[in-house]
Amino acid sequence: MACSASAPSSAPTAAALVLLVLASFVCSCRSAPPDALVFKGQFLSLGVLNLMFFSYTSSYRSMLRHFTSLVSGPFNFESGGSAGSLPKLHLNPYSWSKVSSVIYLDSPVGVGLSYAKDKSKAYTTGDLQTAKDSHTFLLEWFQLYPEFQTNPFYIAGESYAGIYIPTLSHEVVRGINEEVKPTINFKVVKGFSYIAACGYMVGNSICDTVFDGNALVPFPHGMGLISDDMYKETSTACHRNYWNDSSDECRTALLNVDTVIAGLNIYDILEPCYHSKNTKKNDEVATAWLNNDSVRSAIHAEPASSIGPWVLCTNALLNFDHDAGSMVIYHKNLTSQGYRALNYSGDHDMCVPYTGTEAWTASLGYGIIDSWRPWIADEEVSGYTQVYENGLTFATIKGAGHTVPEYKPQEAFAFYSRWLTGSKL
Amino acid sequence: MACSASAPSSAPTAAALVLLVLASFVCSCRSAPPDALVFKGQFLSLGVLNLMFFSYTSSYRSMLRHFTSLVSGPFNFESGGSAGSLPKLHLNPYSWSKVSSVIYLDSPVGVGLSYAKDKSKAYTTGDLQTAKDSHTFLLEWFQLYPEFQTNPFYIAGESYAGIYIPTLSHEVVRGINEEVKPTINFKVVKGFSYIAACGYMVGNSICDTVFDGNALVPFPHGMGLISDDMYKETSTACHRNYWNDSSDECRTALLNVDTVIAGLNIYDILEPCYHSKNTKKNDEVATAWLNNDSVRSAIHAEPASSIGPWVLCTNALLNFDHDAGSMVIYHKNLTSQGYRALNYSGDHDMCVPYTGTEAWTASLGYGIIDSWRPWIADEEVSGYTQVYENGLTFATIKGAGHTVPEYKPQEAFAFYSRWLTGSKL
Numbered sequence: 125m126a127c128s129a130s131a132p133s134s135a136p137t138a139a140a141l142v143l144l145v146l147a148s149f150v151c152s153c154r155s156a157p158p159d160a161l162v163f164k165g166q167f168l169s170l171g172v173l174n175l176m177f178f179s180y181t182s183s184y185r186s187m188l189r190h191f192t193s194l195v196s197g198p199f200n201f202e203s204g205g206s207a208g209s210l211p212k213l214h215l216n217p218y219s220w221s222k223v224s225s226v227i228y229l230d231s232p233v234g235v236g237l238s239y240a241k242d243k244s245k246a247y248t249t250g251d252l253q254t255a256k257d258s259h260t261f262l263l264e265w266f267q268l269y270p271e272f273q274t275n276p277f278y279i280a281g282e283s284y285a286g287i288y289i290p291t292l293s294h295e296v297v298r299g300i301n302e303e304v305k306p307t308i309n310f311k312v313v314k315g316f317s318y319i320a321a322c323g324y325m326v327g328n329s330i331c332d333t334v335f336d337g338n339a340l341v342p343f344p345h346g347m348g349l350i351s352d353d354m355y356k357e358t359s360t361a362c363h364r365n366y367w368n369d370s371s372d373e374c375r376t377a378l379l380n381v382d383t384v385i386a387g388l389n390i391y392d393i394l395e396p397c398y399h400s401k402n403t404k405k406n407d408e409v410a411t412a413w414l415n416n417d418s419v420r421s422a423i424h425a426e427p428a429s430s431i432g433p434w435v436l437c438t439n440a441l442l443n444f445d446h447d448a449g450s451m452v453i454y455h456k457n458l459t460s461q462g463y464r465a466l467n468y469s470g471d472h473d474m475c476v477p478y479t480g481t482e483a484w485t486a487s488l489g490y491g492i493i494d495s496w497r498p499w500i501a502d503e504e505v506s507g508y509t510q511v512y513e514n515g516l517t518f519a520t521i522k523g524a525g526h527t528v529p530e531y532k533p534q535e536a537f538a539f540y541s542r543w544l545t546g547s548k549l
Numbered sequence: 550m551a552c553s554a555s556a557p558s559s560a561p562t563a564a565a566l567v568l569l570v571l572a573s574f575v576c577s578c579r580s581a582p583p584d585a586l587v588f589k590g591q592f593l594s595l596g597v598l599n600l601m602f603f604s605y606t607s608s609y610r611s612m613l614r615h616f617t618s619l620v621s622g623p624f625n626f627e628s629g630g631s632a633g634s635l636p637k638l639h640l641n642p643y644s645w646s647k648v649s650s651v652i653y654l655d656s657p658v659g660v661g662l663s664y665a666k667d668k669s670k671a672y673t674t675g676d677l678q679t680a681k682d683s684h685t686f687l688l689e690w691f692q693l694y695p696e697f698q699t700n701p702f703y704i705a706g707e708s709y710a711g712i713y714i715p716t717l718s719h720e721v722v723r724g725i726n727e728e729v730k731p732t733i734n735f736k737v738v739k740g741f742s743y744i745a746a747c748g749y750m751v752g753n754s755i756c757d758t759v760f761d762g763n764a765l766v767p768f769p770h771g772m773g774l775i776s777d778d779m780y781k782e783t784s785t786a787c788h789r790n791y792w793n794d795s796s797d798e799c800r801t802a803l804l805n806v807d808t809v810i811a812g813l814n815i816y817d818i819l820e821p822c823y824h825s826k827n828t829k830k831n832d833e834v835a836t837a838w839l840n841n842d843s844v845r846s847a848i849h850a851e852p853a854s855s856i857g858p859w860v861l862c863t864n865a866l867l868n869f870d871h872d873a874g875s876m877v878i879y880h881k882n883l884t885s886q887g888y889r890a891l892n893y894s895g896d897h898d899m900c901v902p903y904t905g906t907e908a909w910t911a912s913l914g915y916g917i918i919d920s921w922r923p924w925i926a927d928e929e930v931s932g933y934t935q936v937y938e939n940g941l942t943f944a945t946i947k948g949a950g951h952t953v954p955e956y957k958p959q960e961a962f963a964f965y966s967r968w969l970t971g972s973k974l
């Protein structure tokens with residue numbers, strides 16, 4: 125099926141195929157087993173989401189929820205009750221799989237339930253190698269499941285996947301241009317409006333040291349977490365450059381800011397900060413589930429006896445190199461070629477604040493074709509959006525934290541469905 | 550009992566007496582009936598809270614909750630189920646009456662269940678007359694209940710009570726200085742630290758046209774409701790003066806801002822905006838309760854047959870004149886005389902944003918004696934606070950809307966209890 129503007133069916137034979145790169149990549153491009161979870165046209169690779177691997181704090185809040193609803197996956201967990209018991213699975217009414225077939229990919233290699241036989245080599249990796257690995261995986265996957273090849277193909281992810289998505293998109297485009305087979309249907313339909321183009325989505329995504337770093341003082345100021353005086357002092361001391369502490373005055377001012385915001389949950393400033401007393405609880409159910417022999421067998425993961433247990437935060441990738449640099453140039457290249465992009469932000473996230481994403485999106489220099497306005501879901505203002513030339517959309521989700529589909533599943537489903545079909549948010 | 554720094558008992562014989570002026574005033578200073586709700590030293594005057602009278606929109610969201618928990622009153626409502634049925638009352642675990650005796654006063658005359666025999670005269674009133682009326686009420690009340698006269702006395706309120714509180718405080722101080730009897734124990738203990746002083750609290754309170762008006766653009770900008778570009782354009786067009794639209798450019802820019810934020814719930818930008826479909830529901834239970842003959846008899850209100858039914862928003866006071874001007878000078882006078890003040894703000898309120906309160910508090914020009922820092926309740930950052938000389942405290946409540954005890958009852962109880970005893974927030 126060609127990449128078209130028609131609404132994908134909500135039936136399981138959804139037209140769009142979306143790849144959400146969020147965590148670990150099954151190493152050496154092992155193909156999915158022939159009896160993988162393919163239900164009536166839907167491929168559900170229950171890859172382990174290990175988003176926290178790239179996070180900068182030790183706050184493990186609600187990883188259980190991350191595991192399931194983080195990317196609006198098909199299931200929600202209900203705790204099994206007692207410690208170590210298996211959780212019950214419920215269908216997620218706002219699963220993105222209702223309007224698209226979704227691959228959840230463990231990436232880079234070494235996280236989640238992925239592994240490599242030659243760890244010493246495979247686990248020394250970085251942004252660019254991860255993009256190449258993911259591209260290789262995709263090519264093999266489409267070879268294995270040719271019935272999906274003609275579906276329009278999108279790429280999406282959150283947080284550090286802000287690096288994975290543009291770099292993988294770049295690899296996919298390069299592959300298409302070099303006529304690598306099978307051809308991935310990540311394409312621009314020339315002569316059509318932008319809604320005919322496939323593309324990518326990044327949510328609360330890391331992009332650029334300067335833009336993201338400079339957002340970290342205006343954001344807490346705007347949210348009332350630092351005082352107006354503290355903001356002015358810090359601005360003056362740092363000359364509005366907060367990402368590199370260039371002077372003693374600036375360092376001192378930034379230290380004051382850090383001290384004042386230290387007790388907050390950076391993934392949602394309004395949520396409680398889960399202290400050590402709660403960490404275990406959130407970790408426990410996911411750990412029990414993913415280390416259960418029957419579960420691992422059902423999702424075609426190797427048994428714990430073979431590759432070791434699933435752990436919340438792996439340190440397998442201590443040699444991961446952030447070698448791709450700023451994503452701004454990737455975004456510019458992709459959007460100027462006609463690939464649609466949606467940069468969305470939960471506006472209460474302090475890990476990758478919307479202020480930085482808003483700034484770097486505007487920095488691409490495109491004209492505005494749909495000015496800043498509220499977007500509505502269920503009759504309520506659910507956030508704000510602005511659409512630029514070249515199919516570039518910025519959107520906030522009001523009241524959402526770092527992982528939007530986790531905090532606002534209904535709203536996330538709404539903007540996802542609309543964007544996928546080329547409708548206005 | 551003298552106004553002291555000792556913690557008030559949590560027993561019903563609480564030491565502190567707090568007057569919350571929030572709505573309507575029983576006219577002509579009718580004394581409370583001899584069998585008013587006085588329980589073991591607690592006087593619970595269940596005056597009707599009609600805070601919305603002075604609000605600027607027609608959004609009546611959850612007036613039922615306003616009615617009970619708005620000022621951390623002793624009861625919470627549970628809907629009775631069917632339309633028009635009486636709600637069930639539950640004890641509010643975070644009622645401020647647990648650490649203080651509280652008078653809830655319907656003010657000004659004409660709102661709530663209050664009334665005047667000579668409406669034409671009494672209902673033409675304003676800020677200054679309301680303060681005098683409330684003072685008269687207080688003097689008569691203390692005469693009627695002399696056992697409360699020696700309790701340290703505080704005054705508190707929210708929203709438009711930001712006018713009532715300083716003006717009434719001014720009247721009370723004037724009365725004390727003129728040796729009006731009975732003497733209200735709203736006093737400064739000379740030679741002691743500020744914690745020995747009585748004082749007043751205002752929450753998300755109106756204060757000053759310029760400060761409050763100028764907060765209305767930076768606030769939505771900081772909260773991600775208007776874009777960075779829109780903020781810069783408006784700042785430039787209005788020269789950072791948003792309270793009086795001095796030029797066509799400024800008016801246009803402000804109109805754009807208004808359009809963009811129009812669909813929001815101004816009392817809590819993260820809450821749904823209750824549309825007409827829901828208004829009736831929230832109104833219904835309070836209306837049923839307050840127009841029930843037995844309820845009115847129990848709280849010593851005149852029957853509906855005599856003074857008419859209770860209505861959500863009265864238009865009895867169309868001749869109310871905001872004649873007190875800016876409250877900044879009142880705050881300066883009171884605090885410089887040694888009366889303690891707590892200016893607190895739910896930081897997600899867009900009706901009277903914290904940004905304005907933060908600014909006018911700082912404008913009093915006092916030195917900082919406890920710098921901006923988080924304050925903690927139940928092991929979590931519950932907001933931020935900064936303490937100035939002369940017993941002046943500014944505090945935010947993180948994630949709270951316009952009526953803090955309604956949105957964050959536990960946190961409100963914590964800061965209230967602490968402030969009352971002179972403890973650090």
